[in-house]
Amino acid sequence: MNFLPDNINKYVVDHSQKEPELLLQLNKETWQKVLNPRMLSGAFQGRILSMISKLIQPNNILEIGTYTGYSALCLAEGMKKNGLLYTIDKNEELEDFAKKYFNKSNYQNQIKQFVGNALDIIPTLNEKFDLVFIDADKSNYGNYFNLIIDKMNPGGVILSDNVLWSGKVVEEINPKDIDTKALIKYNKLLNSDDRIETVLLPIRDGLTISRVK
Template identity: 55%
Template sequence: MKFISPDIEAYCESHTDEESDLLKTLNRDTYANVLAPRMLSGQLQGRFLSMVSRMVRPERILEIGTYTGYSAICLAEGLVTGGKLITVDINEELENLANGYFSKSAFASQIDYRIGDALEIIPTLTETFDLIFIDADKINYLAYYQLCLPKVRSGGFIIADNVLWSGKVLEQKGKIDKDTQALLDFNRIVNEDRRVSNILLPIRDGLMVLQKL
């Protein structure tokens, strides 16, 4: 994931709003006690997600891939009064950890945390979403996108994480693994989809930001 200069990244972080005390604690807790802690959004990406959410002022947010709950709390910072964030994850082992931090946040009553397969849960959702964040298994990114786009309002946004995949999207053919190929396909299809306007940002591991037209 460290394909951006550490010095540049550190400079960006030092000129970005700090995390809240709760998010700092969750950050440390994740790195100390959870496998694959680099999956956590962290300060820079977290503040970006919060900024986007505060710009959109969503009534409904959907997150696919909760992990330990860091990004959900960041996204919830932009919810309007009475707004709701649904976050879905298949890993029940992290349920108690994430729920613990949700309950300590200012958004405890607004976060609807569901454990299960997102491919099965998304079709059951009847809400129209203003903002969707995809940060789950890469193999199914296209499937998530195809399921989510009809559920986003016109003018609404989808953000997909890890679309640069530690720079592996630049690898030569023959060396490409299934996850990398899935992301290459996702990036290409989104870029060619005339139903959306998109920009790929080299923030952390790459964020594809798209707006439904």
């Protein structure tokens, strides 16, 4: 979802860096072959992820929610020469799809792909992270944050996607809507935890940038 008028959104996209050819192919194949292709970060947000990563120049990146691998490849663009990106997704059916594009990229030896429950996998990772991207099941955002906060290097950045949830976070909540309730609670957590400083950007479906103090 975009919160800008269509003409302004088009102008923004037209005057931003274009996605690399490999990501263009990945984008196209995702829309052709995968269910719920709207889950893809997409060209504009992908360039934002790439830019943030390039500004940080992380050694270690953690991504929670691989999907088809688009956002992982965007984040990998900013890694240091010997950096590593750890990406986790519970959908084993998409593992080979993402791996195919990882292997076509310049980062095939720098991406470690995990399939399973991130709540179980994250505690097994002993690395400290400079950049984390959370884009998985919304009801567990708070749990993911609690697992990663002590694994962050000072000055590290946590990116959280879909935090506006199609605007539902400011609407009357359906009592059965677990995801919206979880995101409202999560957004309050990010804005009140004194270990981080946070800004929420109305980019696409909402992207929060939290910097660890």
